[in-house]
Amino acid sequence: MGKTSRQSAIGQAHSKLILMGEHAVVYNEPAIAIPFDTLIVKAMVKSYEGTVQFISDFYAGELEQMPDKMKGLAECVKSVCEQLNQPVENFQINLESSIPIGRGLGSSAAIAVSLVRGLYNFFKKNLNRETLKRFVDLAEKYAHGTPSGIDREATTHDHPIFFQREHHVEQVKIGEPLHLVVADTGRVGDTHASVASVKEQYQRAEVVTRKRIAHLGQLTRKARQVMESGLLVELGKLLDQAHLELQALGVSDPGLDYYVEVSKQAGALGAKLTGGGRGGCMFALVDSVSQAKVVEDALVNAGAARTWYCKVANEVMSYES
Template structure:
């Protein structure tokens, strides 16, 4: 019932490159999608998150050109899109190519953003970035990260392009700085007001580990998940309910958090804890209060999850995953019936814990299951969707994997 990732390792990208471009291949780079184990909508509130990179990746095969053109093509759309490195402008970037073009623009723009929070926290000397004389590139993209599933296919593409460009253009930039580059691109070139979590997970991930990230300081720690030793797996249920972060509810939720922080007299909701909630209930309207309550309690759940992993092991985190979903469903109101059904069915079928993951309004749910229960849980969810008349979900396991890298 569950599916496994494509293990071709970029073969389609190399073949596709040769069918479109005539410049020699210089190399191949890849970066993973991510599952956020817990910590939803806390990243842009300067809070805590606990994502892990997954064993599904976006791959870019790249060749160096002798002019200043940046050209991109992919397995999922015919044709070639191009832009001059001398005319990078977010206003003219549309569709999926913006995820690649935007990285080049963000690298070019980074020195001007050195004092912004993400770049300042990342450190590094941005003044050394100079794209005025670097060569153009031909880039061919393939991805095994499902699009619209809440597994950050966008960050996987951004980060694979970022590590390729950094190497080919001889830019001395650390992984934390590249995460800030990816966030800048997604915010201004793509137009999605996301935080820095997805890019950080894609760049910093390690096998069987999660990245515990403080989104204010950008301090990160690798936390051993211990799923392998405990014979546990993460089951992903892709509901195929599409979402779009650049529009709609995601933008509204972020604005609501900003209003709540302003009304409470703090720079971000990170500065509040459970003791502040009674005052928030008095000052805020009901909807804004519930948005604030989700962020405050979710931050604490991340901290509690990290503590449980370190002191009790992964079997102790199930109730925290369950509570996170309830908070997203009732307080942040970003779940949908398909996600609720996936979570509730997985819990009844024996999952240790389950929650929706990602920005919400569609995408995927995750369930922490014993390996012996994987097929039974997957079968129960698939049957429940059929009985409800929903589109059949895609159910598969993911494992915590290495971050962005050069593959060849």
């Protein structure tokens, strides 16, 4: 069984929300993501004699016996120990997460970030950003094949980011606070099916599909401009246009479309899916806290599994569940 001692450390990471640019980012267009830290994951690492134990809501047991879908996390832990010249033994990892899995909110990246931070804290070593990114990429490759990197960046930055592959990540300033309502459909998103849909459309109608992807990139660049200028009504219109393009690419589904429409009917300035699509989450932009409550109530009444309110302001973010 082993025994525990008082030596312990914690690593933490927050969720993320893609505001604009999901899927197009895979084709080298930009995306905007914001930290969503009402949803977090904590990894507590503590001394434990014997083989490494991993305790979580989705698996509890030895590190070496973790299921295939979690192999990336096991490899991440082993690689950190190798990097720090530490044996893979005599500690236990307790993972606690409020981030729903498979909803496009960056759960796998956030878990990896918390694990790496927790291990470095446990072994009392300094962790730089480049090293953290390398370990998170290792875990993400197991989870997503060839990740774009946006989840890694969004879960490790504490401000909104403008992300484009092979480009320096830039901070997005905010002219006026964003009031967002996020809704969970209650269904795991099928990112693989969404990605396959876009690829299939590329093969079947390359010119049209290329234009849609390019348009999503244009909408993302415009969104950054209007966010920095505080033009929230214009931002809402851009969100609506982006959702229509994602619909046309086969990334959305009737459930997401329904909640988007419910939000609009309840007075949202704009609404769209977020993340991989085909399930998962959507969000709505509103003009005030009071309007957020109206939209939240409408989404709950329409059957949303869970909703969250999030206010994003320049340099300072506050969240409520």
